[in-house]
Amino acid sequence: MVNCQQIYYFFGTSVVQSTPLFILSRHWQETDSGVELRFWLSGPDGPQCWQLSGQDSVCFVSERQVERWQAIWQRQKPAIRQTGKTFKTLMGDTAVPVYSRSFSQQRRWAWQGKEVGLKVWEEDINPAERYLMERFLFGSVQFDAQQARPAQSVPNLRPLSIDIETAWFEPGKTPDLYSVALAGAGLARVFLVDQGQAKQTLDPTLDAHWFGSVRACLEAVIDAISSYDPDCIIGWNVVDFDLRILQQHCDQVGLSFSIGRNGVPAAWRARADQAEHFYLEVEGRQVIDGPGAFRSAAWSFDDYSLETVAQTLLQRGKKIDHSDDRVNEIERLYREDLNAFVQYNLADAQLVLDLFAQAGLWHFLIERSHLTGLAMDRAGGSSAAFNTVYMPRLHRQGYIASNVGEQQLQTTSPGGFVMDSIPGIYRNVLVLDFKSLYPSIIRTFLIDPLGLQEGLSAPVAETVPGFLDARFHRQHHILPALIDQLWQARDQAKAEKNAPMSQAIKIIMNSFYGVLGSNLCRFFDPRLASSITLRGHEILQKSRDFIEAKGHRVIYGDTDSVFVHAAGHADPEQLGRQLASELNAWWQAKLRSEFDLACHLEMEFETHYEQFVMPTIRGTEMGSKKRYAGWQLSAGEYRLIFKGLEAVRSDWTALAKRFQLSLYERVFRNQPYKALITETVLDLKAGKLDEQLIYKRRLRRSIEQYDKQMPPHVQAAWIKRQQQPHWRGRNIEYVKTVQGWQPVGYISAQLDYEHYIDKQLAPIADALLHFLSEDFYSLIDDQLSLF
Numbered sequence: 001m002v003n004c005q006q007i008y009y010f011f012g013t014s015v016v017q018s019t020p021l022f023i024l025s026r027h028w029q030e031t032d033s034g035v036e037l038r039f040w041l042s043g044p045d046g047p048q049c050w051q052l053s054g055q056d057s058v059c060f061v062s063e064r065q066v067e068r069w070q071a072i073w074q075r076q077k078p079a080i081r082q083t084g085k086t087f088k089t090l091m092g093d094t095a096v097p098v099y100s101r102s103f104s105q106q107r108r109w110a111w112q113g114k115e116v117g118l119k120v121w122e123e124d125i126n127p128a129e130r131y132l133m134e135r136f137l138f139g140s141v142q143f144d145a146q147q148a149r150p151a152q153s154v155p156n157l158r159p160l161s162i163d164i165e166t167a168w169f170e171p172g173k174t175p176d177l178y179s180v181a182l183a184g185a186g187l188a189r190v191f192l193v194d195q196g197q198a199k200q201t202l203d204p205t206l207d208a209h210w211f212g213s214v215r216a217c218l219e220a221v222i223d224a225i226s227s228y229d230p231d232c233i234i235g236w237n238v239v240d241f242d243l244r245i246l247q248q249h250c251d252q253v254g255l256s257f258s259i260g261r262n263g264v265p266a267a268w269r270a271r272a273d274q275a276e277h278f279y280l281e282v283e284g285r286q287v288i289d290g291p292g293a294f295r296s297a298a299w300s301f302d303d304y305s306l307e308t309v310a311q312t313l314l315q316r317g318k319k320i321d322h323s324d325d326r327v328n329e330i331e332r333l334y335r336e337d338l339n340a341f342v343q344y345n346l347a348d349a350q351l352v353l354d355l356f357a358q359a360g361l362w363h364f365l366i367e368r369s370h371l372t373g374l375a376m377d378r379a380g381g382s383s384a385a386f387n388t389v390y391m392p393r394l395h396r397q398g399y400i401a402s403n404v405g406e407q408q409l410q411t412t413s414p415g416g417f418v419m420d421s422i423p424g425i426y427r428n429v430l431v432l433d434f435k436s437l438y439p440s441i442i443r444t445f446l447i448d449p450l451g452l453q454e455g456l457s458a459p460v461a462e463t464v465p466g467f468l469d470a471r472f473h474r475q476h477h478i479l480p481a482l483i484d485q486l487w488q489a490r491d492q493a494k495a496e497k498n499a500p501m502s503q504a505i506k507i508i509m510n511s512f513y514g515v516l517g518s519n520l521c522r523f524f525d526p527r528l529a530s531s532i533t534l535r536g537h538e539i540l541q542k543s544r545d546f547i548e549a550k551g552h553r554v555i556y557g558d559t560d561s562v563f564v565h566a567a568g569h570a571d572p573e574q575l576g577r578q579l580a581s582e583l584n585a586w587w588q589a590k591l592r593s594e595f596d597l598a599c600h601l602e603m604e605f606e607t608h609y610e611q612f613v614m615p616t617i618r619g620t621e622m623g624s625k626k627r628y629a630g631w632q633l634s635a636g637e638y639r640l641i642f643k644g645l646e647a648v649r650s651d652w653t654a655l656a657k658r659f660q661l662s663l664y665e666r667v668f669r670n671q672p673y674k675a676l677i678t679e680t681v682l683d684l685k686a687g688k689l690d691e692q693l694i695y696k697r698r699l700r701r702s703i704e705q706y707d708k709q710m711p712p713h714v715q716a717a718w719i720k721r722q723q724q725p726h727w728r729g730r731n732i733e734y735v736k737t738v739q740g741w742q743p744v745g746y747i748s749a750q751l752d753y754e755h756y757i758d759k760q761l762a763p764i765a766d767a768l769l770h771f772l773s774e775d776f777y778s779l780i781d782d783q784l785s786l787f
Helices: 063-076 103-115 127-134 214-228 238-253 290-296 306-314 323-336 338-358 361-372 382-396 437-445 449-456 479-495 499-516 526-549 572-595 654-668 674-685 712-723 753-772 776-784
Strands: 006-010 013-017 021-031 034-043 046-055 057-062 080-082 087-089 094-100 140-144 147-151 159-166 177-184 187-193 207-211 232-235 267-270 278-281 286-289 424-434 463-465 471-473 553-558 561-565 603-614 628-634 637-643 695-698 731-737 740-743
Touching: 021 046, 021 103, 021 127, 021 361, 034 127, 046 127, 057 063, 057 103, 057 127, 063 094, 063 103, 094 103, 127 382, 159 238, 159 338, 177 214, 177 238, 177 323, 177 338, 187 214, 187 338, 207 214, 214 238, 232 238, 232 290, 232 338, 238 278, 238 286, 286 290, 290 306, 290 338, 290 361, 306 338, 323 338, 338 361, 361 382, 361 499, 382 449, 382 479, 382 499, 424 526, 424 553, 424 572, 424 753, 437 479, 437 499, 437 526, 449 471, 449 479, 449 526, 479 499, 499 526, 526 553, 526 561, 526 572, 561 603, 572 603, 603 637, 603 654, 603 753, 628 654, 637 654, 654 674, 654 753, 674 753, 674 776, 695 712, 712 731, 712 740, 753 776
Parallel strands: 159 232, 187 207, 232 286
Antiparallel strands: 006 013, 021 034, 021 140, 034 046, 057 094, 080 094, 087 094, 140 147, 159 177, 177 187, 267 278, 424 561, 424 603, 463 471, 553 561, 603 628, 628 637, 695 731, 731 740
């Protein structure tokens, strides 16, 4: 099997790489001889199934409660065994492992024990996940003398995109199925259901097929999926909509929805927190939902609709443009223009394929799997990723993980430190930024769940002080070393221009703080999170003091950055680099002197704004927070940077955004700006800007549920419902008229131009004019009096 000898390092594990196989999916089932594990692997020779029989499930019970546990076991008579080994818990208990031949039996007796106050840990980890985790089989595996060892691979995955079209969807009801589109390499096929409409001639260039019944259509779709044999099934809301509705139709006609390898039916499980959402397991395949994958990779959009994401990344979208009319238009095409309908259905499926490729999501998901052991279909999963990389190392230190909710400390951990800003308009503002501040604090101050438990009982000289009376052991810890290895791996990824790997590592490192501060995590402890954030507060404050002692004013700071006014300096960028270097040297000396610690804090000179505006809080003289605008020279061109202002917010009109961009650019370029303000007001009142006056909002729930408050977008939505009774859209476009809020398409009154002057133009203008000793209303009154 060995075809090369290349050494890879991953989380400190050195492995000899033979033929690497990517772990596509993991499954388990119970048999008379124990738990059977199945892992589907992708390699050069196609998919393979690695099967292990006679496996145990394991959890841990309190040693001092074993006799009480034995009473439960005697009643249930589960097939279990124990060893003489003991483990410690992070809460100070002693635990013993219990090995079960049945995972479901383990869950039952564990639940009964908890009902009577007995303690059990890690009973919720399923056997397949446990097997991979404890052996550090993250993402890929290779076999050496029949032993499975960690590996890395670059799989050539075979994705299939699926999109269905139905009648109008109403929650709780199964809509009529119109068509199913499948798109993949060499495949672009649509399966149509005959709903009694007039037959139309299909374009022979389209791979579209009629079926006389839903059952016949479903059978053909299942056969096509089996023949194509994808590694991954993708789509947009593919689990809770497309595949769920296909499952419902299969149930109605008595057909097995066998879309897994070897003809295994899809397996569904309702989410405990959201009954209308589901987990889906498909044998030998991954089912990956587009919005979840983009969120996992830290992509940000105004919304995560397929149309918005596609327009942003591909500069093209769905075949039917207007979202509010889309349902009715789909109905019309299905009845009257079948060729256009087929093209629309197929285009949606192809869009998802193209988006995954354009955004590099496959590379990202593969690299994330290698780093964390998470399956590619896991959206988010920060806590699960932390568990997977941390727990096997904790076990090797003789400890086990706590239960969610076991830590009872109620202290709230503060967020990042945000300084009071000094409002004004400035020339030459420098932004100095700590590189990955929270991970570097973990590395430097040895913050760690195990280190906390060991440190609280160790001599003070062997510990590093934290906050909330925390102390961390100088030698016994896990997380700082993990961060250190991830840091080095990210530096290597950057050097190799491996952007997906770098992004995956960044997301994972930054998630560790959030996990430790979440009471939904096994390792939650406010002393951990506070020792990170409060140390961050201290670092930012002392860095500000250091800079100001050098004679430079700090006008703002936020979490990991300080904004320095380089007033009158001949070379601001040289000053930025100098301050960063001096600050790094100062921190290194300070931490060595005060704590005897190596410093991993790294301040970088990030940005030079030639001009900069820090606005006031509207209606006050106080400086705002998380809101500013800057004028930056980048790659030979100037560009405007907005943070938190109207130009980058989705809840302001196009008028406001364009006005703000134009106004700030003129002021920053030292160009006349008064005429812009006057002309904008005149054009607005003349009706020349009506297309820019549309508000766009998303309804977070059905309009019937807005029973106490009726915000503007809901008022407009009610009017749209009255005019279009079957409308159940989530996005609403509307305007302000002299008769109130009205939806686009049903505007019956004159637009309220004074509203747009008062609520859209004036706030934007005055935020800047305030520093120029001007006033919006005085200016437009003076200027308009000339006309």
